[in-house]
Amino acid sequence: MLRFLSGFASYWMLLGKVFSRPEKVQIYYNQTMKELMGLGIRSIGIVAIISFFMGAVITLQTAYNTENPIYPTYLIGLGCRDSILLEFSSTIVALILAGKVGSNIASEIGTMRVTEQIDALELMGVNSASYLILPKVVATLVFNPFLTLISIIVGIVGGWIAGTSSGVITSQDFVYGIQYAFIPYYITYAIIKTLVFAFIITSVSAFQGYYVEGGSLEVGRASTKAVVYSSVTILLFNVILTQLLLS
Amino acid sequence: MIRAENITKRFGGREVLKNVSASFEPGKTNLIIGKSGSGKTVFMKCLVGLLDIDEGSIWYDDVLFSKLDFAAKKEIRKEMGMLFQGSALFDSMTVEENVRFPLDMFTTMSYSEKLDRVNFCLHRVNIIDSNSLFPSELSGGMKKRVAIARAIALKPRYLFCDEPNSGLDPKTSIVIDALIKEITSELNMTTVVNTHDMNSVMENGEKIVFIEEGEKCWEGSKNEILKSDNRLLNEFVFANALAKQLKDSVK
Numbered sequence: 001m002l003r004f005l006s007g008f009a010s011y012w013m014l015l016g017k018v019f020s021r022p023e024k025v026q027i028y029y030n031q032t033m034k035e036l037m038g039l040g041i042r043s044i045g046i047v048a049i050i051s052f053f054m055g056a057v058i059t060l061q062t063a064y065n066t067e068n069p070i071y072p073t074y075l076i077g078l079g080c081r082d083s084i085l086l087e088f089s090s091t092i093v094a095l096i097l098a099g100k101v102g103s104n105i106a107s108e109i110g111t112m113r114v115t116e117q118i119d120a121l122e123l124m125g126v127n128s129a130s131y132l133i134l135p136k137v138v139a140t141l142v143f144n145p146f147l148t149l150i151s152i153i154v155g156i157v158g159g160w161i162a163g164t165s166s167g168v169i170t171s172q173d174f175v176y177g178i179q180y181a182f183i184p185y186y187i188t189y190a191i192i193k194t195l196v197f198a199f200i201i202t203s204v205s206a207f208q209g210y211y212v213e214g215g216s217l218e219v220g221r222a223s224t225k226a227v228v229y230s231s232v233t234i235l236l237f238n239v240i241l242t243q244l245l246l247s
Numbered sequence: 248m249i250r251a252e253n254i255t256k257r258f259g260g261r262e263v264l265k266n267v268s269a270s271f272e273p274g275k276t277n278l279i280i281g282k283s284g285s286g287k288t289v290f291m292k293c294l295v296g297l298l299d300i301d302e303g304s305i306w307y308d309d310v311l312f313s314k315l316d317f318a319a320k321k322e323i324r325k326e327m328g329m330l331f332q333g334s335a336l337f338d339s340m341t342v343e344e345n346v347r348f349p350l351d352m353f354t355t356m357s358y359s360e361k362l363d364r365v366n367f368c369l370h371r372v373n374i375i376d377s378n379s380l381f382p383s384e385l386s387g388g389m390k391k392r393v394a395i396a397r398a399i400a401l402k403p404r405y406l407f408c409d410e411p412n413s414g415l416d417p418k419t420s421i422v423i424d425a426l427i428k429e430i431t432s433e434l435n436m437t438t439v440v441n442t443h444d445m446n447s448v449m450e451n452g453e454k455i456v457f458i459e460e461g462e463k464c465w466e467g468s469k470n471e472i473l474k475s476d477n478r479l480l481n482e483f484v485f486a487n488a489l490a491k492q493l494k495d496s497v498k
Contacts, residue, residue, distance in 0.1 A: 024352055116335040119297055124349050125324035 040143030055158030077177020094197035106226035109209030328398030
C-alpha cells in the first residue's frame with residue numbers, strides 16, 4: 001500500500017514537472033511534430049486494420065444473433081454503429097494503442113534513462129521530464145481523436161462489406177440501420193473517452209520509463225508494466241466515464 | 248574553482264561518500280581516482296547536482312551550488328559540460344544535431360552561426376565528414392569525441408568526464424586524454440575527470456584526489472604519487488609488477 005501511495009505521489013510530481021513552462025517553445029513544437037508522426041500517423045495502419053475486421057465481426061455476430069424474423073434486419077447496421085461508436089473505437093482502440101504506443105514510450109524513455117541520456121539533458125539545464133513527455137502527451141491528445149474517427153469510419157465500412165458480401169443484410173438496410181435513431185452525442189462521448197485514454201497511455205507509460213533503474217532487463221519490465229497499468233487504468237476510467245457521461 | 252566540503256551521501260542506510268572534501272582548480276585537469284565502486288561516480292554526480300547531498304556543501308567559485316533551487320542551479324549548469332561513461336549521445340539525433348542541441352536550447356544564434364560552431368567543435372575533436380551519422384554508426388572513440396564536442400559547444404567553464412577511457416583501446420584512450428587536457432587549457436576550464444586508468448593518471452594528473460570506500464585517502468599530483476607512502480594508494484596505483492618496478496626505481 002505504501003509503495004502504491006509513493007508511486008502515485010511520484011506520478012503526480014512527474015506531471016508537475018511535465019507541465020512546467022517549456023524552455024524554448026519552438027523546440028517543443030518541433031518535438032511535438034515528430035511525435036505526431038511517430039505516435040499518431042504510424043498508428044493509423046494498425047487502427048484501420050483492426051477496426052475493419054472488428055466492424056466485420058460485429059456485423060456478422062449481430063446478424064447471427066438476431067435471426068429471429070421479429071427483428072428488422074436494419075438492426076444489424078444499428079448494432080454495428082453503436083458498438084463501434086460507444087465502445088470499440090474509443091476503448092478497444094485505446095487498449096490496442098496502450099500496447100503499441102505505451103510500450104514504445106516506456107522503452108524509449110527507459111533506455112534514455114539507463115544510458116544516461118536523461119542525465120545529460122538534466123546536466124545541460126533542460127527539464128528532461130517536460131522535454132521528453134510533454135510533446136508525447138500533446139501529440140496523442142491532438143491525434144488520437146482522429147484515430148478514433150478513422151476507426152469509426154473504417155469499422156462501419158468493414159461491417160458493411162462483411163454484411164453485404166456474406167448476404168446477411170442488404171446494403172440498403174445496413175445504411176438505413178446506421179442512420180436510424182442516430183445520437184450525435186455518442187461521437188462526443190467517444191472523443192471525450194479517447195482524450196482521457198490518450199492522456200493515461202502517455203503519462204502512465206512515460207512514468208514507468210522515466211523512473212527505470214538498472215539495465216535492459218528493467219527497461220523490458222517497465223515496458224510490460226506500462227502496458228498492464230495503462231490498460232487497467234483505461235478499463236477503470238471507462239466505467240467511470242460511462243457512468244458520468246451516459247447516465 | 249569548485250570546492251566540495253565534507254560531502255556525505257547515503258543511499259538508504261548505506262553511506263557511499265563519507266565526509267569528502269576536495270577543491271578543483273581552473274585550467275587544470277583534476278582527477279578523481281579509485282577502484283570500481285569506491286564512490287567516484289556518485290561524488291561526480293553530487294558535484295554536478297544530479298544527486299542531492301545529505302551533508303556538506305558544494306561551491307562553484309563564490310556560489311553555494313548545493314543550496315540553490317532548481318532554477319538557479321539551471322543557470323550554473325549551462326556553464327557545465329559533461330562527458331558520460333557511455334557517451335550519452337541522443338540516439339534519435341545525428342552527430343550534428345547532438346552537438347547543436349545545447350545551442351538550439353540556450354542560444355539565440357542563427358542557424359548558420361550554430362552550424363559554424365558545431366563544425367568548429369567537431370573539427371576540434373577531429374571528427375570530420377560525420378555530421379549526418381547517427382550514434383549507432385560511430386565507434387566507441389568517435390562517440391566519446393562527439394560527446395566532448397557537445398560538452399564544449401556552449402564554451403563551458405566546468406567540464407566533467409566520467410571514465411572517459413572506459414571501453415577504449417589504449418591508443419584511443421591516450422588520444423582522448425590528450426584532447427581533454429588540450430581543451431582544458433585552451434578554454435581555461437575547471438576539468439574534473441573520474442578514472443581508474445593509470446595512463447590518464449600519469450599523463451593528466453595535475454591534481455589527483457584518491458577515493459577508497461567513499462573516503463578521501465590522498466590528494467596530490469602525479470609526481471607526488473611516485474613518492475607517496477600511502478599504502479592504499481600504492482596498492483591501487485602500483486597494482487601490477489611493471490608499475491611496482493617503476494615505483495621501486497623512483498625510490
